[in-house]
Amino acid sequence: MKKGDLKKFFKKFWFVVWQDDSFKGWIFSIIFLLIVIKLIFFPLLTLASGTPLPLVIVESCSMYHGGNLFSNFDNWWKIHERKYFQEEIIKTAFLEFPFKNGFNKGDILFVTGIKPEKVKVGEIIIFNAGERNPIIHRIMSIKEENGIYTFSTRGDNNNGQLFIEKEINQSQLVGRPIANVAPYLGWIKLIFFENAKSSEERGFCNEN
Known part of the structure; x- marks a missing residue:
């Protein structure tokens, strides 16, 4: 040419x-x-970002706090305090955790890679658990043995732990969210897949 x-x-x-x-x-x-x-x-x-998944859409209500962006932490803590008692996590500690008001379904998060030894209790991680999509939950405890780290997580809006999140190997880590870059905007994608979900998983979030 x-x-x-x-x-x-x-x-x-x-x-x-x-x-x-x-x-x-x-x-x-x-x-x-x-x-x-x-x-x-x-x-x-x-x-x-150092991760194969730099942007993720929150697809469930497991990290939801009533009111979300306008959530009243004191009211939320009164409802959920009991489930953190056994983890020895107190209110003043939770207030220092990243994203203390959780996430809403449809939020788009910016994610960076993480080193297992740098992760702390209270941080939120994204990990593979053999499900269709990675899980985004908060770390409740960390164990280290011979240089290998194992994590236990729970969703802020879940009353109990999933079996698959009680012992998360460091090899399952995908990253950690550092910013909620577009609250609710992920609904543009999610709305096309809502009908394929169970009735309990569809629609907007409610606090447990």
Whole structure:
């Protein structure tokens, strides 16, 4: 291809993608943006964050607090204090935990990679447990034996532990959320999969 032909091609391509207001132009723009996101943005984000899952959507209510962004921690603690008593976690300690007001279904979280020895009780981790999607729960306890770390977690809105989260091996860790970058925005995706869930899992969250 000659230099002049190449210049014409890029000029036409630029017009179709960014300036053409026709239906065809919109389709080309969407396809182009999806390709850029898939092949450039996410690989770079994965590299920068140190985890294969830099952005996650909260898909369940297990970390929900009543009121969520406007949750009253004192009221929440009165309801849930008993379940933390056996873990020897007191109110003043929980107040220092990251995301003390939990997450809501549909929140989009930014995630970074973690080293097992750097994780602390009260932090929230994302881990693989053989389920369809990774689980996002708060660490209740940590054990270390011969340099191998094992974690126990629970969802803030769960009254008990899942069997699969009582002994989480360090090899199951995916990362930890460091920011709720888009509260509720994940519903744009979730709404298409709600009908496939059980009746208990559908819809907005309620506090247990």
